[in-house]
Amino acid sequence: MATAATMEKAILPHNPEDAEASEYGGMAKFKKDFRRFRRNKLAVAGLIYIIILFTAAFLADYVAPYHYSTPSPPHALETSTIHHWFGTDELGRDMFSRILYSARNAIIVSFGAVLIGLAVGALVGAISGFYGGILDIVTMRVVDIMFAFPQFLLLVILVAVMGRGLGTMFVAIGITSWAGYARLVRGQILSAKNNDYVEAARCLGSGNGHIIRKYILPNIVGPIIVAVSFGIPAGMMAESAMSLIGMGLRPPMPSWGNLISAGMMEMYGFPHLVLWPAATFGVTLLAFTFVGDGLREMYGKE
Amino acid sequence: MNFLKFLGKRFASIVIALVAVVTITFYLMHAAPGNFMEMEQVREAKAAVDSKGRAAQQQYEKEFKKRYALDKPIYQQVGIFLKNAAVFKFGPSFGNPNVPIETLIASKFSITLQIVTIGLLLALVVGVPMGVIAALKKNTVADYSLMGLSLLGQVIPSFVIAVGLIVLFSVVWGVLPTSGWGMCKHLILPALAIGAAPIATVARFIRSSILETLEQDYIRTAYSKGLPEATVVIGHALRNSLIPLVTVMGPQFSFMLLGSVLVEQVFRIPGLGSMFVSAAQMRDYPMLVTSTLIFAAAIMIINLIVDMLYAVLDPRIKLE
Numbered sequence: 333m334a335t336a337a338t339m340e341k342a343i344l345p346h347n348p349e350d351a352e353a354s355e356y357g358g359m360a361k362f363k364k365d366f367r368r369f370r371r372n373k374l375a376v377a378g379l380i381y382i383i384i385l386f387t388a389a390f391l392a393d394y395v396a397p398y399h400y401s402t403p404s405p406p407h408a409l410e411t412s413t414i415h416h417w418f419g420t421d422e423l424g425r426d427m428f429s430r431i432l433y434s435a436r437n438a439i440i441v442s443f444g445a446v447l448i449g450l451a452v453g454a455l456v457g458a459i460s461g462f463y464g465g466i467l468d469i470v471t472m473r474v475v476d477i478m479f480a481f482p483q484f485l486l487l488v489i490l491v492a493v494m495g496r497g498l499g500t501m502f503v504a505i506g507i508t509s510w511a512g513y514a515r516l517v518r519g520q521i522l523s524a525k526n527n528d529y530v531e532a533a534r535c536l537g538s539g540n541g542h543i544i545r546k547y548i549l550p551n552i553v554g555p556i557i558v559a560v561s562f563g564i565p566a567g568m569m570a571e572s573a574m575s576l577i578g579m580g581l582r583p584p585m586p587s588w589g590n591l592i593s594a595g596m597m598e599m600y601g602f603p604h605l606v607l608w609p610a611a612t613f614g615v616t617l618l619a620f621t622f623v624g625d626g627l628r629e630m631y632g633k634e
Numbered sequence: 635m636n637f638l639k640f641l642g643k644r645f646a647s648i649v650i651a652l653v654a655v656v657t658i659t660f661y662l663m664h665a666a667p668g669n670f671m672e673m674e675q676v677r678e679a680k681a682a683v684d685s686k687g688r689a690a691q692q693q694y695e696k697e698f699k700k701r702y703a704l705d706k707p708i709y710q711q712v713g714i715f716l717k718n719a720a721v722f723k724f725g726p727s728f729g730n731p732n733v734p735i736e737t738l739i740a741s742k743f744s745i746t747l748q749i750v751t752i753g754l755l756l757a758l759v760v761g762v763p764m765g766v767i768a769a770l771k772k773n774t775v776a777d778y779s780l781m782g783l784s785l786l787g788q789v790i791p792s793f794v795i796a797v798g799l800i801v802l803f804s805v806v807w808g809v810l811p812t813s814g815w816g817m818c819k820h821l822i823l824p825a826l827a828i829g830a831a832p833i834a835t836v837a838r839f840i841r842s843s844i845l846e847t848l849e850q851d852y853i854r855t856a857y858s859k860g861l862p863e864a865t866v867v868i869g870h871a872l873r874n875s876l877i878p879l880v881t882v883m884g885p886q887f888s889f890m891l892l893g894s895v896l897v898e899q900v901f902r903i904p905g906l907g908s909m910f911v912s913a914a915q916m917r918d919y920p921m922l923v924t925s926t927l928i929f930a931a932a933i934m935i936i937n938l939i940v941d942m943l944y945a946v947l948d949p950r951i952k953l954e
Contacts, residue, residue, distance in 0.1 A: 480651035481658065482933060484892045485910065485926050489659060492914040492922075493666040569791050576793055577899050577911050592797055596900070599812070603801050610797045614790045621789045 368630045375626020378619035385616060389436035398426035400433040401584040411604050418608040422598060427605065430586040431612050437587050438616075441502045442567030446560055448506025453513025454556070460514070461521030462544070471514070478511035487570060491579045498581055505570050509563065516559055520552040554631030561627050565620035572613060588613040644941075648934045653716060655930045656923060660712045663919050670728045670917045671695060702728070702920065715923060727913070727921040735924045739906070743928060745815065746898070746905035750890045752821060753829030757886065761833040762872075762879075765840025770867060772845065780837065787834030793896040796827035800900070813902040824901045828893050832886040839882045843875035877947045884940030888933040 369375055388395055397415075398404075404424035411419045418427035460471040486508050494500040524530060530547050538546075568588075574580035575589030583590055588609050595606030670676055677684075683694045699705045702725070703714055718724060724735035768780040787795070803810040803823060814820050847853060848871055856866045895907030902908075906925055913921035 477651060477654045477658075480930065480934065481655050482888070482892055482926075482929055484895060485929055486658075488895075488911065488914045489662050489922065489926070492917070493662050495667070573791065573793060573896050576896060579911075579915070589793075592794070593899075596797065596800070596812075599801065599805055603805050606797055607801060610794045614786075614794055617789050617791070618786070621785075 365630050369626045372622075372626040372629060374622040375629075378622030378626070381615070381619040382623060385435055385619075386439065388432055389439055392429075392432050392436045396426075396429040396432045398429045400430045400586050401425065409598070409602050409605075411602070419602075419604045421594070421605055427591075427608055430591060431588075431609055434586045434588045434591055434609065435612070435616065437498060437581055437585060438568040438571055440498065441505065441571040442564045444502030445505035445509060445567040445570075446563045448503060449509035449563065450513050450556070450560065452506070453510035453515075454517045456510070457514035457517030457519075458521060461518035462525065462540075462548075468518075472518070475511045475514050478508075483508045484570070484573065487574065488577075488579060491574060496574075496579055496582055498585065501571055501574065501580055502567070505567050508570075509566070513556075513559060513563075516555060517552060520555055521548055524548045524551045558624065558628050558631055561620065561624040565617050565624075568613075568620075569617065641942075644938050648931070648938065651934060652927060652931055656716060656719070656927055657712050659923050659926050660708055660715070663917075663922065664708050666917065670919070671698070673916055676916075701731075715920075719924075719927060724924045725920060727924075728918040729913075729916055729921065735920060738909070738921075739924060739928055742904065742906045742909050743932075745903060746891070746894050746907060748821065749824050749828055749894055749897070749903070749905065750887065752825035753832060753890050754883065754887065756825060756829035757832035757836045757883070760829075761836030762840055764833070764837035766844065766867065766872060768837065768841040769844035769848075769871075770863070777841075781841070784834035784837045787830040788838070790830070791896070792827050792830060792893040793900050795830045796823065796897050796900040799823045799827055813900075815903050820901075820903070824897050824903060827900070828890050828897045831893070832883070832890060835882060835886060836879065839879065840872070840875055843878065844871045847871040847874045877944070880940055880944050880947060884937055887936045887940075891929060891932060 397417075402425060404420065404426075407416065407420050407424040409420060409422055409424075410416055413419070416426050416428065418431060420426055421430070456471055456475075460468045487504055490504040490507060491500060494504060524547065527547070530543055533543055533547060571580055572587060572589035572592070575587035576593045578590075578593070580589055581587040583594075591609035592606055592613075595602075595609060598605050671680065680694070684691050696705075703711055706714070715724075722736055724739070726733060727735050727738070730738065764780050764784065768777045771777045790798075800812050800823060804812040810819055810823055844867060848867070853866060853870055856870050857863075861869075894905060895910060897903075898905045898907040899911060906928065909921065910925040910929070912918070913925060
């Protein structure tokens, strides 16, 4: 094994990026890639917004001025004041705090969903792509069926089965999204597998494990990161959509979706109740899109 | 002959996929806790039967199960459903036992189709000119603002756009109703909300496609003939982009069809999407399976039509 590795080093012409990566470690390569990301000003702005949002959302218990479900009837239906930046709802609950907690719930759901979807999808896709054969054919048929099932409809049916709530939300979204990751990972592995350098390494006697670690993984990390960066806002969108139709999070737990549907009841007198959640949700999705585009440029082959 | 073979193959794969969708839905539904009889609204209606005592209640539920073939094993239920679905018969739903589902579906689906079709028309009528203007005024304020607007349309989900439109047109200006169905004015906001993403996608596609085509030799020839810019861009460059536009519109259609589920909720439109959601909430299984099947079938058939249309329009494309 060791001899194969040393021979490889001597014989195989590494591309310059690989050489740099191996000399300075993965960090140097990341720094070099990140320089490309930094050139995209919108992506940087999006990233800064997301970092602030995540920090605030994770520390919501400490930074939110009020708890999301603490009513305060004397202050009901106020518009923006110094005490309530985004005003209050019909029970006097602070809208800013409720939106902050919505962000936290959306983050929990979307990250959980991406983790589940990616874990299942990457495993299925990797096995299917690497080993091929009948296994590949069968799994890809299953993936095709998953794609044939309209995702949002499956989500609604799954939630009807599992009941609503934070936990079932991310499990259900994860289940409905694994097929995309499976297809992506399989495709990446197939294209990496057929590269000349993998064949060369195999000729030199490298084992499967070595080839996966050294040649295949580094090649598929980029596309996966890009897919995840688009999977997270998609998860947030799914969560809000489900909460909007009353099949997502259980009130009083706030979600962008149920804030919007509740706000629509009082829309004529108090449009701030629907505008603030809609605006913050829109800005968040926009930020994720900018970051996703930046990442795509960063990892894209020019 | 080749064409028939293609059609047969695609049709077979659509049928297989639909059978899979129906089977999955059936099994999932039966794994769900709770049933139609336990729903609050149903229990109220059933109170009269329940008050007659245990025997009457059991008799009623037995008849109910027999009527909907719920006393058979699931795989038989799937088989019965598929056999009837093949001739477009779905029987009555739980919630509306006197009307066959296909009658309900016909009226509900036409509502959904109206919104989606108008959204699709908007995508062409608004999206194409937006793209042409952006391409003509490349790298100017007009281009940036049009493209910024279409970025918003692509990123912001339809239900959030719907909310924004309602606040603007109904609450602030008071010119259009917030919800309801039946008149032309009820159609405008939902179609705009659902059409926003396709409008944006079409505008971006047309812009980049025209800019790409403008590099071609035949465009230089057209210019050197002395044709005015508008003629070159619209008559030559735009025309070249219209065929691939078909493939852009295909996915948009299925996207809009699913988006209609949410937009119908926001505007309280009694379409197929609303029917699907209430069926899931009420555990009205026949209705749920049927509406899922109709959605999935509509999406797959549209995809097939788009592929065929593309091959007809562009002879270089071979059907596979």
